[in-house]
Amino acid sequence: MADVGQAKRRGKGPRWIVPLALALASSGWLLAVEGRQGLARDEAQYFRAGERYWGWFEALGEAVAARKPGRAFSRAVVDSFWGDNHEHPPLMKTLYGLSWRLFHRCDCVGPKQGLHPIAVHGKHRTLPLFSRESTAFRFPAILLAGLGVALVYGFARRFIGPWAAAGAAVLSVAQPHYFFHAQISCFDVPIAVMALLVAWAYWKSLRSPRWGILCGVFYGFALATKHNAWLIPCFLVVHYLWMRRGDFLRLRPPRVPLAFVSMASLGPILLFALWPWLWHAPVARTREWLQRHTQHEHYNFEYLGQNWNLPPPPTQTGRWLLRATFPFVSTAFTVPVTTLALAAAGAVVLARRRRKDAPADEPDLINPEPPEPGARASWLRPGADVDLAPGMFLAVQILGPLATLAFPSTPIFGGVKHFLTAMPFLAMVAGVGLAWVTRQATSLVRPLRLRRALPAALATLLCLPAVAETQRSHPDGVGHYNLLAGGFAGGASLGMNRQFWGYSVLPLLPWIKAHRPPSNRVYWHDVLHDAVMMYVRDGRLPVGIGDLGVGEPLVAQSDLGIVILEKHFAVYEYLHWEAYQTTRPAQVYAHEGVPFVVAYQRGAPPPPQEPLPP
Amino acid sequence: MVALALLETANALLAPLRAPTDRDWRAAATAVRAGFRPGDVIVAAPAWADPLLRMHLGDLIPVAVAGRLDAARFGRVWEISQRGARAPETEGSRPAQSSRHGALTLRRYERPASQVSFDFVAEWNRAIVSRVAPGGQVSWCYRAPDHFECADPPAQSVKAELLEIDTSPHLALATSLASHATTVIEFDRVPLGRELAVGAGLHNVWLRKAGKGTVSLRVLVQGRELGRIQAGNLTGWTLRKFDTSALAGQSESVRFEITVDDPNSRYFGFAAEARS
Numbered sequence: 032m033a034d035v036g037q038a039k040r041r042g043k044g045p046r047w048i049v050p051l052a053l054a055l056a057s058s059g060w061l062l063a064v065e066g067r068q069g070l071a072r073d074e075a076q077y078f079r080a081g082e083r084y085w086g087w088f089e090a091l092g093e094a095v096a097a098r099k100p101g102r103a104f105s106r107a108v109v110d111s112f113w114g115d116n117h118e119h120p121p122l123m124k125t126l127y128g129l130s131w132r133l134f135h136r137c138d139c140v141g142p143k144q145g146l147h148p149i150a151v152h153g154k155h156r157t158l159p160l161f162s163r164e165s166t167a168f169r170f171p172a173i174l175l176a177g178l179g180v181a182l183v184y185g186f187a188r189r190f191i192g193p194w195a196a197a198g199a200a201v202l203s204v205a206q207p208h209y210f211f212h213a214q215i216s217c218f219d220v221p222i223a224v225m226a227l228l229v230a231w232a233y234w235k236s237l238r239s240p241r242w243g244i245l246c247g248v249f250y251g252f253a254l255a256t257k258h259n260a261w262l263i264p265c266f267l268v269v270h271y272l273w274m275r276r277g278d279f280l281r282l283r284p285p286r287v288p289l290a291f292v293s294m295a296s297l298g299p300i301l302l303f304a305l306w307p308w309l310w311h312a313p314v315a316r317t318r319e320w321l322q323r324h325t326q327h328e329h330y331n332f333e334y335l336g337q338n339w340n341l342p343p344p345p346t347q348t349g350r351w352l353l354r355a356t357f358p359f360v361s362t363a364f365t366v367p368v369t370t371l372a373l374a375a376a377g378a379v380v381l382a383r384r385r386r387k388d389a390p391a392d393e394p395d396l397i398n399p400e401p402p403e404p405g406a407r408a409s410w411l412r413p414g415a416d417v418d419l420a421p422g423m424f425l426a427v428q429i430l431g432p433l434a435t436l437a438f439p440s441t442p443i444f445g446g447v448k449h450f451l452t453a454m455p456f457l458a459m460v461a462g463v464g465l466a467w468v469t470r471q472a473t474s475l476v477r478p479l480r481l482r483r484a485l486p487a488a489l490a491t492l493l494c495l496p497a498v499a500e501t502q503r504s505h506p507d508g509v510g511h512y513n514l515l516a517g518g519f520a521g522g523a524s525l526g527m528n529r530q531f532w533g534y535s536v537l538p539l540l541p542w543i544k545a546h547r548p549p550s551n552r553v554y555w556h557d558v559l560h561d562a563v564m565m566y567v568r569d570g571r572l573p574v575g576i577g578d579l580g581v582g583e584p585l586v587a588q589s590d591l592g593i594v595i596l597e598k599h600f601a602v603y604e605y606l607h608w609e610a611y612q613t614t615r616p617a618q619v620y621a622h623e624g625v626p627f628v629v630a631y632q633r634g635a636p637p638p639p640q641e642p643l644p645p
Numbered sequence: 646m647v648a649l650a651l652l653e654t655a656n657a658l659l660a661p662l663r664a665p666t667d668r669d670w671r672a673a674a675t676a677v678r679a680g681f682r683p684g685d686v687i688v689a690a691p692a693w694a695d696p697l698l699r700m701h702l703g704d705l706i707p708v709a710v711a712g713r714l715d716a717a718r719f720g721r722v723w724e725i726s727q728r729g730a731r732a733p734e735t736e737g738s739r740p741a742q743s744s745r746h747g748a749l750t751l752r753r754y755e756r757p758a759s760q761v762s763f764d765f766v767a768e769w770n771r772a773i774v775s776r777v778a779p780g781g782q783v784s785w786c787y788r789a790p791d792h793f794e795c796a797d798p799p800a801q802s803v804k805a806e807l808l809e810i811d812t813s814p815h816l817a818l819a820t821s822l823a824s825h826a827t828t829v830i831e832f833d834r835v836p837l838g839r840e841l842a843v844g845a846g847l848h849n850v851w852l853r854k855a856g857k858g859t860v861s862l863r864v865l866v867q868g869r870e871l872g873r874i875q876a877g878n879l880t881g882w883t884l885r886k887f888d889t890s891a892l893a894g895q896s897e898s899v900r901f902e903i904t905v906d907d908p909n910s911r912y913f914g915f916a917a918e919a920r921s
Contacts, residue, residue, distance in 0.1 A: 331850065
């Protein structure tokens with residue numbers, strides 16, 4: 032308890048400085064490198080939707096100015112703005128649109144005026160923080176990722192010391208796949224941060240009714256971020272039932288806690304309030320939203336050398352089992368190995384925590400919230416009289432999202448992004464492992480000065496590989512595989528997915544610009560029109576660059592075409608071979624020798640013949 | 646744990662330096678060009694490096710070679726390899742020549758090549774194509790300049806075409822299929838060798854996702870069935886080699902009969918070679 036007391040006393044100082052510094056450092060890192068990250072296909076659609084949603088606020092302002100505010104709330108006006116991309120809730124897209132409006136450097140009049148999805152009536156007055164419009168859109172996602180790092184630190188500090196908690200925070204963002212998604216204006220890292228926020232509020236609500244209310248508020252934000260939020264209560268319920276398993280033994284079912292009541296009531300209310308598209312037909316449109324994701328089509332996704340786009344037939348047990356391994360194998364191959372090893376150590380520490388017999392042993396976890404002597408549980412403080420079971424809590428938060436993706440009835444999505452919500456919790460377990468390693472190492476060292484320096488040194492050293500791997504992976508984090516898999520090349524040889532969303536074209540843009548055909552007939556494959564337009568708005572492509580659109584027959588009409596190299600896109604490369612009468616790409620973008628994009632040019636000159644070396 | 650961290654950090658810093666550079670590729674390509682002969686095949690190992698190989702040497706890899714049935718007809722195989730990988734086309738062969746070009750290894754393999762006495766895809770216009778209804782009624786398909794056209798469905802019914810089968814290129818006789826009828830592609834006076842190699846599968850990843858039917862290809866020589874190949878969504882590119890050594894040196898009719906239980910979203914392709 033002395034440790035706990037010291038920890039609390041230490042916490043009375045500037046407690047917010049470390050998490051703030053971690054958040055700023057993470058967001059700064061992301062901002063510093065996001066410019067090398069191409070625009071993802073879905074992201075470009077969210078740019079468009081975000082700008083449209085901002086357009087509604089403009090329309091609201093105009094209606095208020097005209098003293099007819101009700102006009103902006105009519106179904107026709109609401110739908111004309113909020114109907115765009117309504118398969119996803121609007122919170123992040125609204126923030127993206129707002130950030131764009133506030134922080135872009137306006138180049139909006141002149142030749143680029145017509146490239147916006149809403150009418151631009153004149154030069155925008157802004158605080159021009161960012162030279163590229165896409166960065167202004169991405170800014171909220173990057174800030175939120177920083178907040179996620181701070182939350183990991185804050186949450187982990189409940190269990191472990193400051194250096195180990197800081198290590199957990201760094202490990203949460205220093206994961207190539209997580210880092211990739213943290214810098215783009217999509218929803219995968221935002222929902223991971225929201226899930227963490229809800230989980231933290233739930234955790235605190237076990238002893239504090241105030242947090243029970245907040246849990247519902249945060250859950251409303253999570254619902255308005257992405258549909259993964261539907262799963263959050265399931266994982267929390269599992270933990271809650273485990274924590275209160277003693278009630279079942281006493282044949283007295285546990286009470287429904289305030290946090291769940293709050294989530295069930297405030298969550299939908301906030302979702303409705305934040306999502307104007309629901310306002311005029313809440314039931315029908317909520318049903319449509321639910322059906323869109325519960326009856327989702329199967330994507331194409333490469334895993335262990337096979338392209339998966341159909342659920343395996345029930346008779347093919349081997350394929351069924353193989354598919355079920357995807358989230359676990361992908362985690363093992365994508366999270367830095369040192370992080371995994373620390374997480375394994377942390378898992379053992381958490382599993383052994385309650386089994387320690389000798390109370391004299393130094394505790395493995397700093398636990399400031401032991402069961403309160405004599406306290407009685409109520410629906411307001413449902414964890415007052417029991418151990419909060421942090422091991423089970425973290426296990427459910429990690430394994431829940433992975434197991435959901437492993438279910439045979441779950442549509443084939445592919446991508447680590449679909450279970451990123453597990454990663455902050457995995458990093459916290461790694462932090463527990465780091466604390467254990469530190470304690471073991473400290474026990475071996477005599478000199479006091481060295482003992483004091485050891486936690487910082489070990490935290491730095493054990494975070495270094497994750498940071499180095501993440502930096503190495505950029506800007507192709509989704510194609511990166513860890514030391515176990517053999518990096519980019521190893522992942523490709525194992526037949527693991529290399530990329531999706533067509534973001535990887537960015538390094539080829541200067542070449543495409545230089546080789547733009549006189550006919551202007553460019554086939555952009557999986558780089559959607561919205562992304563091409565944003566590249567133009569960002570000044571990375573010339574205004575008026577051609578875009579033939581999507582579809583196999585259009586390849587034959589093009590004079591310059593690209594193919595994003597995903598296994599299921601092979602057919603588009605062969606269409607170029609036939610149309611251009613060559614198998615030779617004029618240009619290839621590769622990362623560490625692994626090709627990501629090929630570009631074909633009709634009538635391209637033959638490769639230069641080099642003389643043989645003597 | 647510390648050792649692992651140091652190892653992983655060192656690997657993260659050093660592994661990118663082990664990747665082949667553009668200079669390595671250009672050097673290897675120059676060496677290939679110096680010794681390349683018509684009829685050679687060039688392959689990358691691992692196969693995922695193929696786009697880089699083609700960027701440097703694609704002018705020596707025509708569509709017909711890239712979409713080959715298999716590599717049996719090629720007596721000389723140039724392999725540009727990295728990280729110790731070996732291309733399946735070189736299995737069972739020993740390198741006749743080897744050189745290092747930075748992170749790349751160039752090897753030339755030589756082995757006895759199969760002599761192709763008849764390439765059914767290249768000779769597509771010698772075929773006689775028909776549709777046979779369940780009652781035995783035969784409707785003949787007519788030959789247009791670059792394909793055969795049958796009445797039902799009224800589309801390009803048989804054509805030599807580059808297909809994507811099992812996410813790989815295959816130059817094949819592409820066949821759109823009719824329900825309740827057998828598509829028959831027959832070649833007369835085919836000079837046979839010791840074996841008849843037949844590869845088959847379903848084209849286009851989106852069609853394989855959308856359709857459910859299974860296509861059956863029946864291979865007959867002189868009216869006698871040699872075997873069948875089934876093609877479904879998950880069968881990929883199936884390669885079978887039928888023994889025709891008893892008929893080697895003779896010219897016989899070879900007949901391919903194609904049926905399907907559900908023709909929706911089915912676009913079938915097969916390639917065949919008579920070899921000695």
